[in-house]
Amino acid sequence: xxxxxxxxxxxxxxxxxxxxxxxxxxxxxxxxxxxxxxxxxxxxxxxxxxxxxxxxxxxxxxxxxxxxxxxxxxxxxxxxxxxxxxxxxxxxxxxxxxxxxxxxxxxxxxxxxxxxxxxxxxxxxxxxxxxxxxxxxxxxxxxxxxxxxxxxxxxxxxxxxxxxxxxxxxxxxxxx
Amino acid sequence: xxxxxxxxxxxxxxxxxxxxxxxxxxxxxxxxxxxxxxxxxxxxxxxxxxxxxxxxxxxxxxxxxxxxxxxxxxxxxxxxxxxxxxxxxxxxxxxxxxxxxxxxxxxxxxxxxxxxxxxxxxxxxxxxxxxxxxxxxxxxxxxxxxxxxxxxxxxxxxxxxxxxxxxxxxxxxxxxxxxxxxxxxxxxxxxxxxxxxxxxxxxxxxxxxxxxxxxxxxxxxxxxxxxxxxxxxxxxxxxxxxxxxxxxxxxxxxxxxxxxxxxxxxxxxxxxxxxxxxxxxxxxxxxxxxxxxxxxxxxxxxxxxxxxxxxxxx
Numbered sequence: 001x002x003x004x005x006x007x008x009x010x011x012x013x014x015x016x017x018x019x020x021x022x023x024x025x026x027x028x029x030x031x032x033x034x035x036x037x038x039x040x041x042x043x044x045x046x047x048x049x050x051x052x053x054x055x056x057x058x059x060x061x062x063x064x065x066x067x068x069x070x071x072x073x074x075x076x077x078x079x080x081x082x083x084x085x086x087x088x089x090x091x092x093x094x095x096x097x098x099x100x101x102x103x104x105x106x107x108x109x110x111x112x113x114x115x116x117x118x119x120x121x122x123x124x125x126x127x128x129x130x131x132x133x134x135x136x137x138x139x140x141x142x143x144x145x146x147x148x149x150x151x152x153x154x155x156x157x158x159x160x161x162x163x164x165x166x167x168x169x170x171x172x173x174x175x176x
Numbered sequence: 177x178x179x180x181x182x183x184x185x186x187x188x189x190x191x192x193x194x195x196x197x198x199x200x201x202x203x204x205x206x207x208x209x210x211x212x213x214x215x216x217x218x219x220x221x222x223x224x225x226x227x228x229x230x231x232x233x234x235x236x237x238x239x240x241x242x243x244x245x246x247x248x249x250x251x252x253x254x255x256x257x258x259x260x261x262x263x264x265x266x267x268x269x270x271x272x273x274x275x276x277x278x279x280x281x282x283x284x285x286x287x288x289x290x291x292x293x294x295x296x297x298x299x300x301x302x303x304x305x306x307x308x309x310x311x312x313x314x315x316x317x318x319x320x321x322x323x324x325x326x327x328x329x330x331x332x333x334x335x336x337x338x339x340x341x342x343x344x345x346x347x348x349x350x351x352x353x354x355x356x357x358x359x360x361x362x363x364x365x366x367x368x369x370x371x372x373x374x375x376x377x378x379x380x381x382x383x384x385x386x387x388x389x390x391x392x393x394x395x396x397x398x399x400x401x402x403x404x405x406x407x408x409x410x411x412x413x414x415x416x417x418x419x420x421x422x423x424x425x426x427x428x429x430x431x432x433x434x435x436x437x438x439x440x441x442x443x444x445x446x447x448x449x450x451x452x453x454x455x456x457x458x459x460x461x462x463x464x465x466x467x468x469x470x471x472x473x474x475x476x477x478x479x480x481x482x483x484x485x486x487x488x489x490x
Contacts, residue, residue, distance in 0.1 A: 051419075093418060095411050095439060124417055126410035134406075138414035165402075167411060170331065170425055170438040170446070 007060050009038065012070065013082035015052040023055065029072035035061040052079070079121045081142070090148040092118070093140045094155055098164035101131040109139065111158050116151040118143040177485055178215075180204035180241050180275075182266050183252030184224070184233055186474030187280045187307070191250050191481050192220045198482045204241035208253070211236040215245035238262075242269045248485055252280040255380065257396065260287040267292060267303070274300035278484040280307040280477055286380040290393035304484035309381045310334060312476040313469040315455045316388055317483070322459060324389045329429035329458040334381045336451030336472050337365045337372035338404050338424040342437075343449040346412045346421050352405070364451060374403035375424060375435040382426040382433045389428060402436035415439055421447050429458075 016022045023042065030037060038058040046054055061069060070083045100108070109120050118141040127135035143151050152168060159166045177200045181188050184207035192202050201217040212223045212234030223233040242249070249270035253263050260283030267284050270277050272295070279285060284292050285305050296303045309315045310332075319327055333339050337359060344355040356373070359365035371377050379399040386394045404424050415422050423446060425438040440446050445466050448454045453471025456464055470476040 093420070093439060095414055095422070097408060097411050124414050126414055128408075128410055134408050136408055136411040136414050138418060140418070165407075167415075167422055167437050167439055169420075170427075170440050 007036075007062055008066075009058060009060050010066050010084045011082070012057050012059070012073070012080060012084070014055045014057065014073070015048060015079040015081050016055055018047070018051060018053050025076065026055065026073065026078050027057070029076060030057065030059055030061075030069050033061070033068040033072055034065045035059040035069050054081070074119070079142075080119075090143045090146065091121075091140060092143060092148045092151055093138065093169055094152070095167040096137045096139065096155075096159060096164050097167065098134060098159075098162070099132075100125065100135045100137050100164065101127060103162040103164065105137060108158055108162060108164075112139075112141070112151065112155055115154045115158075116141075116143060116147060118147060118151045177201070177248050177488070178203045178246045179248050179250055179485070180206075180244060180246035180270075181250040181252060182206045182238060182241060183250075183254070183281065184227055185252065185254065187477045187481070188250065188252035189224055189227075190474035190478035191252065191280075192224070194475065194478050194482060195220070198485070200482075200485060203246050204244045205233050206236075206238045206241040207233050208238075210234050211238050211241040213240050213244045238266075242266060243273075246275060248276040248278055248488060250278050250280065250481055250485075251284070252481070255282040255286075257283070257287065257376075260284045264288050264291070268295055271295040271299035271301050271303070276301045276485075276488045277303045278307070278481050278488075279303065279305040280481055282308045282380045282384060285387060286383045287395050288393075289384075289387040289395075302488055304487060305384065306484045307477045307480035309384050310453050310455055310467070311469070311471040311473060312479050313453060313455060313467050313471060314480075314483070315385070315457075315467055317487070318457065318465070318467060319385075319388055322457070322462075324391065326460040327389055327457050328460055329427065330382075330385050330389065330455060331425055331427040331429070331446070331458075332455035333423050333446060333448050333453050334378040334426045334455065334471060335372050335375075335424060336453060337369060338375070338378065339448060339453070340364050340451050341373065342404060342407075342412070342421075342423055345407070345409055346416060347449070349409055349413060351409045352407050373405050375401040375426075376403075378424060378426045379433070379435045382428050382435060385426075386428045386431075386433050390431060394433060399433040399435060401434075404437050407437060416442065419443075423447060 041056040043054045122140035124138045204213045209232030213236045227233045263281040264284045306316045341355045379401045420439045421442045426435045454468040
């Protein structure tokens with residue numbers, strides 16, 4: 001019997017924006033990809049520093065279905081903090097400044113993700129001068145435990161390569 | 177104490193003006209063009225009026241001031257890079273005469289710390305430098321009280337001009353050039369703001385912190401420095417979307433010195449606004465200690481000089 005038909009139970013931890021309909025939006029990819037919902041723990045009282053609400057979802061699915069669910073959640077722009085055994089425990093936010101559009105922002109992000117195994121959770125771009133001018137992007141990454149520093153080193157190297165400025169978080173001492 | 181004040185800019189003049197209130201006598205006051213010297217005490221107001229009218233405090237020479245009768249040399253000439261002259265030479269002259277030295281000038285202790293401490297060891301005089309880091313804020317004396325070995329890191333906002341520019345950009349959604357021009361109109365920024373906005377001034381203060389924390393000689397060339405010049409307003413807007421802001425932060429940790437724009441929590445302790453400064457000390461046994469206040473200004477920095485004079489042995 002191949003693994004693909006073996007149904008297992010999984011837990012995903014999500015971080016949802018506090019607005020109506022968001023929970024439903026997060027749950028539909030699970031049903032659509034054949035997952036069977038077991039329980040939903042919605043921690044309304046426990047808001048993250050950014051004002052988001054942590055939600056823990058237990059489900060049953062085959063490994064293939066589960067991979068599809070996690071990908072679909074991320075495609076929906078839902079922040080997956082933890083998926084199955086894979087824990088994304090460290091977050092890193094940087095602001096990049098420079099000719100981001102001209103230097104191919106998606107390539108920049110791809111290079112960062114592939115070199116570090118980090119996941120880009122959130123991206124916000126501001127290009128008031130248009131594609132040719134100086135723009136800024138805020139990038140939030142999640143990395144495996146202890147991976148933030150090496151992700152930062154990769155970001156510095158990629159930025160150096162593309163002549164971008166990196167505004168790094170001040171990590172020590174204060175919780176960013 | 178009898179004070180010889182060399183340098184009659186905002187800080188030197190304020191020290192001379194406030195000295196009497198703190199029980200001291202000014203026996204010499206010098207600027208780059210001349211000096212006034214009197215072992216019984218000079219007429220400070222008269223000297224400063226003469227400077228306004230004639231461009232210099234008096235007709236004696238700086239050498240006369242350094243050779244005169246005083247217990248403490250207050251070195252308040254402008255900070256220079258490289259050889260840190262004439263500040264370093266003034267410090268040397270006073271220590272070789274076994275006089276105490278209180279510095280407001282960052283140059284000698286940011287660029288030639290080892291030599292200054294060597295001269296101090298050979299002298300009966302002591303060297304204090306509270307005023308060189310964070311104006312009125314008691315940063316170096318706090319480090320001395322805790323013991324440098326019990327401080328694991330120091331970080332903070334150490335330049336009022338850069339902080340003014342960034343906090344105005346964040347609050348008003350304006351661009352760098354616009355806010356800088358406004359700061360220049362208000363007299364917060366110099367006509368040539370490079371020293372502040374390129375991070376040099378903050379870096380010199382971090383170098384001094386590193387020298388004191390690790391008791392070895394660092395200079396500006398040991399610091400990784402990035403300024404805030406031409407930072408777009410959009411960078412601050414994006415930071416604000418996520419509850420953060422950007423400040424020019426200097427850090428001294430694990431023997432490394434870094435200055436650059438950093439993302440910090442919008443409502444965190446380090447997000448001071450305007451020309452306010454803050455230094456956060458990470459202590460070994462007492463967690464974080466924040467010292468905030470006016471990091472520059474004549475009377476403000478003069479209070480740090482006068483506090484140092486109070487620490488000197490008679």
